Amino acid sequence: MAILGIDEVGRGPLAGPLVVGAVILPDPWPEWVGELKDSKKLSIKKREKLADLVSKEATVGLGWVMVDELDQVGISEALRLATRRAVEEVQKAKTPFSQIVIDGKVNFLSGTALEKYVSTKVKADNLIKEVSAASVVAKRARDHYMYEIGAKFPGYGFEQHVGYGTAKHLAEIQELGICPEHRKSFEPIKTMVGFDRDGDGIKDVVKNTTEIGAKGESAVCEYLKTLGHEIVTRNFKTKMCEVDIVSIKNNSIYFTEVKYRKSDLVGGGLAAITKDKLKKMEFAAEVFLKARPKYQKFNPILAAAEVTGDYEVKNWFSIN
Numbered sequence: 001m002a003i004l005g006i007d008e009v010g011r012g013p014l015a016g017p018l019v020v021g022a023v024i025l026p027d028p029w030p031e032w033v034g035e036l037k038d039s040k041k042l043s044i045k046k047r048e049k050l051a052d053l054v055s056k057e058a059t060v061g062l063g064w065v066m067v068d069e070l071d072q073v074g075i076s077e078a079l080r081l082a083t084r085r086a087v088e089e090v091q092k093a094k095t096p097f098s099q100i101v102i103d104g105k106v107n108f109l110s111g112t113a114l115e116k117y118v119s120t121k122v123k124a125d126n127l128i129k130e131v132s133a134a135s136v137v138a139k140r141a142r143d144h145y146m147y148e149i150g151a152k153f154p155g156y157g158f159e160q161h162v163g164y165g166t167a168k169h170l171a172e173i174q175e176l177g178i179c180p181e182h183r184k185s186f187e188p189i190k191t192m193v194g195f196d197r198d199g200d201g202i203k204d205v206v207k208n209t210t211e212i213g214a215k216g217e218s219a220v221c222e223y224l225k226t227l228g229h230e231i232v233t234r235n236f237k238t239k240m241c242e243v244d245i246v247s248i249k250n251n252s253i254y255f256t257e258v259k260y261r262k263s264d265l266v267g268g269g270l271a272a273i274t275k276d277k278l279k280k281m282e283f284a285a286e287v288f289l290k291a292r293p294k295y296q297k298f299n300p301i302l303a304a305a306e307v308t309g310d311y312e313v314k315n316w317f318s319i320n
Helices: 031-035 044-057 067-073 075-092 129-152 167-176 189-193 211-226 275-291
Strands: 003-009 018-024 059-065 099-103 118-121 230-237 242-249 252-260 299-307 313-318
Touching: 003 075, 003 129, 018 075, 018 129, 031 044, 044 129, 059 067, 059 075, 059 129, 067 075, 099 129, 189 275, 211 230, 211 242, 211 252, 211 299, 211 313, 242 275, 252 275, 275 299
Parallel strands: 003 099, 099 118, 252 299
Antiparallel strands: 003 018, 018 059, 230 242, 242 252, 299 313
């Protein structure tokens, strides 16, 4: 009886879907089966040719988990979902099989009626032809999807890196912000946008600060509210920089850096806002606005606040 081979593509990228391929090869094997191997070891031209042959002559299922769903359920659950969806597609063809081989160490069909037929094998995508075939069709399907979104979201280079975290891709994220195809639950994007998996997408979260810092920031928030500000978030942070408080008033959005000093007799904390710090605040503000289009209509203003030991706001003003 035949083997059902299973492999995933897209576990690690910063953008795009996860795709799992499931394949039962024809019996007897056609001659081209001998050319199958791990999709990453094939040229694009060869992979395209083999993917066409597999799709036409074998029984193929593809399981997709798109970015929004992946962010909500996490990568482990996404792998299980995509695997089961791919197998369900194969089962519709009613092609018989007696064994299932999954690339890697995890049985993503655990807990299903098919669990007992599964064996896992590291590097099966280069050792078991059915798994190689699954790798090839999944890779081709996902790559073509990424080529399409490359045209839809120009500037990121999706057609070259297909969503993986290359140096160019990371540089483009810093320059352009993120697009809807980016995985907000993956670092460094998770830190950039303050993602929290709470069922409704992006959520601004307060990081763990020292008790003193947190109280100082709370005091500034209350002070800004008395001036008519609406607090958008606290402790917005990217991998390279951060801003303590983001607030809006009228047509402006304010990015406030909070500085603390123990007493009025000790030197001003605002002296710590150097030119380098100012550049980092500007950069963090740009990233914040690019990741949140709804705030781009506001006029951005950098600001600073000084808080003394009794958590009294002594000074707050714009610095750009």
